Amino acid sequence: MKPFDQLVAYIKELHTIEEEEIDLILSKFSHQKLKRNQILVREGEPCNFNYFVLNGSLRLYKIKEDGQELIRYFALENKFASNLTSLITNEISQEYIQSNETSEILAIHKIDFYNLVEVSPAMNKVYRNILENAYITSQKRIYNFQGMEAIERLKWAVKYNPNLLSRIPNKMIASYLGITPFTLSRIKSKI
Known part of the structure; x- marks a missing residue:
C-alpha cells in the first residue's frame, strides 16, 4: 500500500470524494x-x-516542573495528531508531540489544511471528525477517569486503542491513565 492510500481510505470512510478532489488534498x-x-x-x-x-505512533504530552510526563493522547495508525489549541489559535504549544517508535506520517501545514477545509467537502468532514473525536475523547477521559478504578481506566484505553499495551511502554500508559507503573503492572493481568 502506498503511503497516501491510507489517507485516501480514511477520507473515503467519512465522505464520498472525486479523483480531482483527492489529487488536490x-x-x-x-x-x-x-x-x-x-x-x-x-x-x-x-x-x-x-x-x-x-x-508507528505519536504521543502528545506535557512535562511538569518535577520532570513527570503527563500524556494526553496517543495517535497510532490512521489517526490525526496535532496540538489543536495551538493550531487553531496560533498560540504556542503547551505540549510536545513526539514519535514513540520509528514512524511514518503525512504532514500538512495549517494554512493548507484550513484552505482545504474551506474548499473540499471531504476535508471539511475530516476536520469535523477530528474535532468531534477530540471532544468526545476529552470528555470521556475527564469524567470517566474521575470516578473510575484503575482497571476500568485501562479497559477504556484498550477499547479505544487495542494495540496500546503491545506497542506503548508501561510507563507511558501509566502516565496517560493517571496511575503508577506499579499499579498498571498489577492490573494488566486482570483484563
Whole structure:
C-alpha cells in the first residue's frame, strides 16, 4: 500500500470524494519518516502542522516542573495528531508531540489544511471528525477517569486503542491513565 492510500481510505470512510478532489488534498501533504523519540513540536513553539499517522505512533504530552510526563493522547495508525489549541489559535504549544517508535506520517501545514477545509467537502468532514473525536475523547477521559478504578481506566484505553499495551511502554500508559507503573503492572493481568 502506498503511503497516501491510507489517507485516501480514511477520507473515503467519512465522505464520498472525486479523483480531482483527492489529487488536490494529496498535493498538500508531505510524507515523512521519523526516528524513535523524534520531536515534531516542542512546548513553547507554535504547532503549525496536522499529522496523519501511517505507521508507528505519536504521543502528545506535557512535562511538569518535577520532570513527570503527563500524556494526553496517543495517535497510532490512521489517526490525526496535532496540538489543536495551538493550531487553531496560533498560540504556542503547551505540549510536545513526539514519535514513540520509528514512524511514518503525512504532514500538512495549517494554512493548507484550513484552505482545504474551506474548499473540499471531504476535508471539511475530516476536520469535523477530528474535532468531534477530540471532544468526545476529552470528555470521556475527564469524567470517566474521575470516578473510575484503575482497571476500568485501562479497559477504556484498550477499547479505544487495542494495540496500546503491545506497542506503548508501561510507563507511558501509566502516565496517560493517571496511575503508577506499579499499579498498571498489577492490573494488566486482570483484563
